[in-house]
Amino acid sequence: MSNTISALPGATYEGAVRVQEMGLCGMISLRGDHGDEKLISAIKDIMGTVMPGQREIVHQDERAAAWMSPDELLLLLPYADVRDALTRLETALAGTHFLAVNVSDARAVFRLHGGSAREVIAKLCPVDMSPGAFGPGQIRRTRMAQIPAAFWMPDEDSVHVVCFRSVAQYAFDLLKQSAHPQAGVGLYA
């Protein structure tokens, strides 16, 4: 474990918001029938959350379950807990048709923190970031400039963005540029 590194270790930028690569984050991609009782109770047992509804993310302490598609969830948890969680999922869901894989290393995660976090995202993603339309408890899978990305708001002033690991530098550069201190739009901030 000691030689495991995230995509852009320690990358930070202080602009209109603070942009920070979040280091190693545990992530499991789970495909299965969202209505299946076994799956619902496995999520409850292992993640401590209810099943998220469409475009929702449900948090519990250090863990969260996010809706990715009608048959796909993204489970967020500490990096060190992934193998154990996968084992428990395999046991709990034995006999049902599902797919649970570790995708922690396939991703990079960034945290934006500051009053204009919504605007930084709205420059890159075709999403209505106004407070009435998007906020904590929701997740969007979308496009960030030229790459796929997903994001959610752990609180009113923060956005967590997840993208593929190979494009972490591109994503960080994009976010830095959008968070330029003199580039405020003044619409949401």
Add this chain to the structure above:
Amino acid sequence: MSTRLATGGRLLDKGRALEFTFNGKRLKGYEGDTLASALLANDQMMVGRSFKYHRPRGIVASGAEEPNALFNMGAGGKFEPNQRATTTELFDGLTCASQNHWPSLEFDIGAINNSLARFLPAGFYYKMFMHPRPLWKHVYEPFIRQSAGLGKAPRDRDEDTYEHFYAFFDVVVIGGGIAGLLAAREAGRAGAKVLLMEQTAHWGGRAPVDGGTVDGRPVDKVVEEIVSELNEMNNVTLRTRLMGAGVYDHGYLMGYERLTDHQPQAKGPRHRLWRIRAAQIVTATGAIERPLSFAGNDIPGVMLASAVRDYAVDYGVSIGDRTVVVTNNDDAYLTAITLKKLGLDVPAIIDARPQGAGALAEEAKALGIRIETGKGVAKVKGGRRVTGVAICMQAGEGAALEEIACDVVAMSGGWSPVVHLWSHCGGKLLWDNENAMFKPDVDKAPTGAAGEAFVVAAGAANGALKLADTVADAHAAGRKAAKSAGNTPMSGDAPKADSSLENPMQPIWLMPQGAKYELRAKAWLDYQNDVKVSDVQLAAREGFESVEHAKRYTTLGMATDQGKLSNINGLAILSDALDQPIPQTGTTTFRPPYTPISMGAIAGEARGPVFQPLRRTPMHDWHEANSAYWEPVGHWRRPYTFRKTPGEAIDAAVSREITQTRQSLGLLDASTLGKLVVKGPDAGKFLDMLYTNMMSTLKPGRCRYGLMCSENGFLMDDGVVARLDEDTFLCHTTTGGADSIHAHMEDWLQCEWWDWNVYVANLTEQYAQIGVVGPNARKTLEKLSDDDLSAEALPFMAWTDITLAGIKARAYRISFSGELSYEIAVDAGQGRALWDKLMEAGAEFGVTPYGTEALHVMRAEKGFIMIGDETDGTVIPQDLCMDWAISKKKDDYLGKRAQARSFMANTERWKLVGLETIDGSVLPDGAYAVTDGTNANGQRNTQGRVTSSYHSPTLGRGIAMGLVHNGPDRMGQVIDIPKVDGTVIKAKIVPPVFYDPEGKKQNV
């Protein structure tokens, strides 16, 4: 001369003087000036030369419609051509230069074209430069490019930054004049989420200049009140310097915000492109005054009447001492009255209408202004500046009745609603006879997905030109938009406004109406592209009857101003020449953007390091630090080769890597390979359909190479499939296929076989993958692992989980090089750590990292195909003699039926063979093998082509693969392959496997 008045200038801050430079001259202006008003204040009326005849041209307008005042602005990384002076806010230190003249604005050699104008009518270039053909490219085109054209192309990289912004509103109102303000207020009061955008820096549009009252209060005060009311509404956003650039399907609206054009030293982005989704769009875009077509209407000093008024009221600038007003409507009287009240001389108002104006005429008379009704301008006198006008009967042919000395001619031919944004997405127009203008047909608005109208025109943009009508129309438009967006408008009547405009305008398309050819040939329609009345008439005579054809033949309306001034006048002349009503002629198409927007804004953030995403493997930094010579592979960067010493030649490095790998040990970063996990009770069945060979019989722990075809039978991807357990397979795809094959799988699972229990996950980026290749591969791994890696425990085409240097890994014993080879997959976060360990452990074997070219050469030496080299979308596996990889036992697989079609099953197809040059040289990649005779097109017949060609350091000669007609049956035959230099290389047909045909080396 034009000068600054002692008083006036409502937009100026005279406390703040600014200095700027025009053609090297230092001039002064004030905060609040536009570049145009500042130039006029400095008596710089002449601003450029026209496009074709190089005639002197002056400022004509005061807004976005200006055709002449275009400048090269700034210098170096801030340089930009064709900047419109009337929409450029003045700032301290601005530098600009006029365009399209040589050697200088005052003396321009190209002006000789003006005296040749008789010989340069519309279509001249088309007719003149057709013959002889070769002269066009080498003589005519370079000459025309030198003499025509406007601004200079920038030479330096743009220093500024740009960005996009996505925003969503219920109602977006475009235009911050009195109509836009009222519409926004009604929509805001209804509770809609509103954006009100205004292209200039000021609210109110023309209203403060034109005057009038709303509910008994002066309109400029009313503007201020509405702005402050809107500012108080939380649901309303107001933005100035934000232009509505284009309206597109489904309420998509492009806004162009100019953030630092007026303060270029400020930090932050220069322009921002707003990409807006609006439930409803209100176009409150106003109207543009039309010029009149009389001889000499392009001489500097002839301006739109409204512009003369704007410069006086807004900027305290007098265009000249003596202004003659020429009009066909009441509105221009306002200019005469305004100027007279400022103490300037107005020798006459020439009104083409026999009855003249209403109340405004009385007011003008009371001020002592002479009014001539039923008269027109025969011609304007002057060269670089107006010196006078000859007046005539409008009904006549232009015989001068008298000459009036003046230095300004303020003309008004009526007003055209700005219907551009209404029209962009399909809004239709109606001809309004009363005002001789096209206006929105409210019954044929642009429609959304459900057929509902999503654009509402308001105020002057809707044809409601008088203030009273404008106010009522805008009030209703705001309510209508809010209601359509799902809000409930509050009750309340529209404000009542008054208007001094009484008498109807009279359409005047040519002045005088019977003007002779000499006059028509000097009556300009399109100032920027130098199109005259006589040109449009010529086009009609020569058969260009469609307005779109006439436009292209004459270039009317094709300049950067897109005919904002010339459009209606031009098609009226065309209609007259064709003897048909104007609506029958119709308009040309209005296309976005409304005025040109910067390329930078369109590109947004996508420039420099973020021009495109660059994908990096977990070992990318090591490669970078070890002299990787990069090759782009899709968005990835992969090392083509590594230079061991700074001066090492690329081909020498490749050869060194191959030799060292074949003799001892090489490492390949194979992380970019696609890795798709396929799981479920039906996974085996699914893969049997996707691959041509049988995958369901593969045993857990084993690997199998497979081919994937499209429905049309063509080979589209290949790779090794590993069975992880009873339910789970891991499919390796090519680097380029990772995303597309994943999508291909999802497509079939979601659309066709939705009832099959299979899930797919793309784990390409979860793993770093390292090829450990060469006779010493096993020894190297054994140094780092306690697991049994013997040939018995891990045979060829098997996989196992091992621990390597303390890292959990999966080892696939597969080979793309023909050597003993392992591909080691580890979590991406540990890829770099493992790479370092392998380099360290391999040091005693002289380990070499190798790049994509060594990989290519080694696979070609082994006769392994490469997707994209041996395949090009038209090749089936049978062409590649890969029948062994096509299952005979399966009922079906994707491509099976297609491959049975007569052309596919034809035995005459070109098939894969090896090619060995007789002289040992390297064949050109892609070269064709020729055979006797010619085809129907007179081209040499061909019998094959080279698909891969390399120098093999292992064999010390050129090797190639190719597709050759009946190739496998022609072993030993020699075929001719011509090169582009005319010489021919002779190549012998041989089996495609050049190296270790028995496969002993990979299976040890």
